[in-house]
Amino acid sequence: MDRRKSLKSIVLGSVAGGLAIHGCKPSTEGAVLVEAPKITYPGRVPLETELINELQDEQFLNPHELETLTILCDLILPPSDEFKGASDADVVGFIEFMCKDQETLQPDIRGGLMWLDHKCNTENGVEFKGATQEQQKAILDEIAFYDPEIPGNERPFEVNFFSTVRNLTMTGFYTSKIGIEEIGYKGNMPNVWDGVPEDVLEQHGVSYDEEWLAKCVDQSKRGVIAEWDEDGNLLT
Structure with a gap:
């Protein structure tokens, strides 16, 4: 299984990654607030x-945090000649929305981005977004995996942070139009059903009503979408 296929499996994982740090809503002072259009969903x-x-x-994340998170998400799910990347599906916009909808995520995301900058400044003398990709990956390699079998190796905050962002990245991407198309999911599709087999019906002493059977098990109408009237009566 290649890396991309492995990451897809994370979509079904826990988005929160076991984090539950509660705190006051962080200040958004200095953030650029762009009024979003009102949409009917x-x-x-x-x-x-x-x-x-x-x-x-x-607006939760400020411009610097948005830039840093964009780089991080594209490192987690980079684009290639064959596939789109995190930015193509506006994964950062999804994470921003989730942080506002689930405020318990806010300290973890903001604190983790601060940790990335501090770590990168300490080791490379630059903020995370200004580092080379090799420097960025070297930092992420330290927090991308956790081995609970190592004695005394407690799961640190930065590992939880990366796990949360990774899960949110995969969830955001593979629930977007681009991600759904990549998976090849077509939604519920009509198939051929001829009803319960005759021998099974005989075993239970039941049979189909001919009028109902003609209406519901007619393969010539398998492409017709059912419609009901206001009283719930089947029209087609």
């Missing part, structure tokens, strides 16, 4: 739509 009730638009109007 299909399948959402009015209350949900109102909440989503309220969150879109808020």
Whole structure:
């Protein structure tokens, strides 16, 4: 299994990565607030739509944090000649939204980005976003994996931070239009069903109503989308 396929499996993992640090909502002083357009979301009730638009109007990450996170996400899921990368699916926008929707993520994401800059400044004399890709990867290699079998090797904050961002990156990408197309998911597709086999019906002493059978097990209409009237009666 190659690295890309391995990362896809993380989509089903826990987004929070076991982190539950509670704190006051961090200040967004200095952040550039861009008012998002009001959008009506299909399948959402009015209350949900109102909440989503309220969150879109808020800004959590400042420009420096957004730039750093963009680099980090593209290192986790880089583009290639065959596949798109994290930035192509606006994964950072997804993480920004999740931080506003689940405020317990905010200290972890902001603290982790601060840790990256401090670590990189200490070792390379530059902020994380200004380092070379080799320097950036060297730092990430130290926190990308955790071996609980090593005696005294407690899971540190920075490992949890990277795990959280990695999970959010994969979740954001593979639930986007680009990611869904990459997986090849087509959604629910009609198939051929001829009903319960006759021998099984006989075993249980039941049979199909001919009118119902003609309406529901007619393969000539398998491409027709069912419609109901206001009273719930099947029309087609």
